[in-house]
Amino acid sequence: MTEExxxxxxxxxxxxxxxRKGFDFWPTLENGTPPAMGDFRWPAELxxxxxxxxxxxxxxxxxxxxxxxxxxxxxDKLDFRFLPEHQQLPPETEIDxxxxxxxxxxxxxxxxxxxxxxxxxxxxxxxxxxxxxxxIAAKEWGTFTSTGExxxxxxxxxxxxxxxxxxxxxxxxxxxxxxxYAPVVEFKYAQGAKPGLGGHLLGDKTTITVAKMRExxxxxxxxxxxxxxxxxxxxxxxxxxxxxxxINPEALVSVKVSTPTDVDMVAVGSYYAGAHIVHLDGSYxxxxxxxxxxxKNIAMPIEFAxxxxxxxxxxxxxxxxxxVMASGGIRTAYDIAxxxxxxxxxxxxxxxxxxxxxxxxxxxxxxxxGCPFGLTTTDPELSLLVEPEWGAQRIGNLNASYAxxxxxxxxxxxxxxxxxxxxxxxxxxxxx
Numbered sequence: 001m002t003e004e005x006x007x008x009x010x011x012x013x014x015x016x017x018x019x020r021k022g023f024d025f026w027p028t029l030e031n032g033t034p035p036a037m038g039d040f041r042w043p044a045e046l047x048x049x050x051x052x053x054x055x056x057x058x059x060x061x062x063x064x065x066x067x068x069x070x071x072x073x074x075x076d077k078l079d080f081r082f083l084p085e086h087q088q089l090p091p092e093t094e095i096d097x098x099x100x101x102x103x104x105x106x107x108x109x110x111x112x113x114x115x116x117x118x119x120x121x122x123x124x125x126x127x128x129x130x131x132x133x134x135x136i137a138a139k140e141w142g143t144f145t146s147t148g149e150x151x152x153x154x155x156x157x158x159x160x161x162x163x164x165x166x167x168x169x170x171x172x173x174x175x176x177x178x179x180x181y182a183p184v185v186e187f188k189y190a191q192g193a194k195p196g197l198g199g200h201l202l203g204d205k206t207t208i209t210v211a212k213m214r215e216x217x218x219x220x221x222x223x224x225x226x227x228x229x230x231x232x233x234x235x236x237x238x239x240x241x242x243x244x245x246x247i248n249p250e251a252l253v254s255v256k257v258s259t260p261t262d263v264d265m266v267a268v269g270s271y272y273a274g275a276h277i278v279h280l281d282g283s284y285x286x287x288x289x290x291x292x293x294x295x296k297n298i299a300m301p302i303e304f305a306x307x308x309x310x311x312x313x314x315x316x317x318x319x320x321x322x323x324v325m326a327s328g329g330i331r332t333a334y335d336i337a338x339x340x341x342x343x344x345x346x347x348x349x350x351x352x353x354x355x356x357x358x359x360x361x362x363x364x365x366x367x368x369x370g371c372p373f374g375l376t377t378t379d380p381e382l383s384l385l386v387e388p389e390w391g392a393q394r395i396g397n398l399n400a401s402y403a404x405x406x407x408x409x410x411x412x413x414x415x416x417x418x419x420x421x422x423x424x425x426x427x428x429x430x431x432x
Contacts, residue, residue, distance in 0.1 A: 037360045041284060041329060043070040047355055050331075050398065054356035057400035059333075067334040074284075074303050075335045081429050082412040089414055095407040096417040099346050101184065101252055102276050103321050108250040110183055113142030114403055115346035115418045116336055118353060119281075119327050120166045120188065120256070122148025123173075124201045124210040124222075125365070126354075126376050127383035128155060133391025134353060135159035140392065141399050146186055149199060149224060151213035152178040164254065167244075170199060170224030172214040179247045186279065187240055189227060190258035199224030204368035205378045237273035245274070252276040259283070259300035259328070264312035271313070271322045279348060280305050282328030302328040303342060310343025310423055333405035343423045356398045357391045 038044040049066035053059060059066050068076040082088070089095075101110045118134050125148060132155055134145040139162045146164040147156070151173020156163055165182035167174050169189075179185055201210075201222040211218040231237050241253050254277035255270040257263065267278045282302025300308075306326050313319040326339045327348035336347040351359065354375050364370030371377040374385030406418065415421055 040071045041069045050355045053401035054394035054398045057397040089411040117143045118145030119348040119350040120146035120148035122150030124150040129386040132388035136392035137395035138162040184252045186254040188256045207378045234269040241274040259305035267309045277323045284329030306342040333402040356394045
């Protein structure tokens with residue numbers, strides 16, 4: 001981690017001290033809720049409960065809401081049809097949360113210990129320290145985190161067995177050795193938060209270090225086009241998959257797509273192109289850098305896309321040959337479980353990990369010095385607010401809380417495996 005600037009640690013020591021005391025320095029209103037924090041999907045109470053879980057590894061017992069937000073729709077309107085208590089499994093029952101990522105029998109056999117992994121957050125959009133924290137936590141939990149499209153910093157190489165290399169339309173930082181490192185290579189064809197718009201990293205985040213990694217010019221805005229201009233058919237898509245398999249024959253291939261109305265046919269096309277994983281990225285995903293007009297008006301919400309794809313793959317008799325992972329507004333253990341009940345195999349997390357290490361949803365992610373917690377920044381001083389081991393511990397604690405809640409959900413539904421929950425829409429009910 002190098003940067004042509006002087007780091008003034010004393011100027012931020014007090015801020016760091018506050019962060020590591022559990023975010024208890026916020027001025028609060030009479031009801032205990034911090035002012036001007038969060039939004040309807042991530043209300044202040046859900047942010048606070050996520051911080052609690054990141055500090056303790058347990059769901060809160062003090063009345064804080066940790067299961068749903070306040071959006072009034074989507075996952076927040078769904079609940080589970082739990083069995084009567086006398087029919088539930090005993091607390092000591094062994095519950096299996098592991099899922100395979102390769103159902104095709106071609107390439108490396110990979111199983112993750114929990115039914116989620118970390119989504120792409122690129123170097124430039126977040127700091128290298130945040131990427132390291134996520135990688136350390138992924139290794140400890142037997143799962144993965146994705147590089148995003150900003151390249152593969154050298155500091156991540158020691159965690160390569162738990163890192164997904166992403167290839168996006170801008171091809172920033174894509175190198176042969178980083179594809180060879182990867183157990184899983186992800187093609188990012190579109191992002192649910194801004195489908196059809198490509199990517200955009202503003203010039204003040206394109207520091208000398210970021211530009212070197214992305215093989216571009218410092219302080220100049222970078223654009224990722226939409227779409228890949230080499231892919232306009234399933235046959236073209238197959239050429240992309242074959243390219244990766246030529247470089248790394250054992251790698252699994254994931255295809256990240258947004259959720260247009262024909263996303264079911266896109267998923268089938270990815271299967272026939274040779275992909276192992278279809279990553280559905282619905283609206284409401286992404287950081288505060290994504291335009292609100294795009295997040296709210298273009299892509300399909302993930303809770304509609306999942307059953308649409310699941311049923312179509314079943315109709316084509318290929319559902320058990322491909323893994324469906326869902327992202328885009330999945331915030332809690334209950335959201336993960338609901339995604340699987342709707343038909344996904346597992347979920348992909350992003351914002352919840354950032355919240356665990358301090359995000360308040362202030363939506364200043366697009367500016368180089370806009371993030372007061374050193375998360376979505378490339379500023380060398382602000383980046384030091386996140387010490388990687390500390391960040392990994394908080395993300396790991398959040399994982400522990402999620403795993404505990406998922407086991408409890410399955411136990412109360414009478415299920416012994418997370419796989420048994422897939423597609424069980426009959427176990428979901430609408431909240432009144």
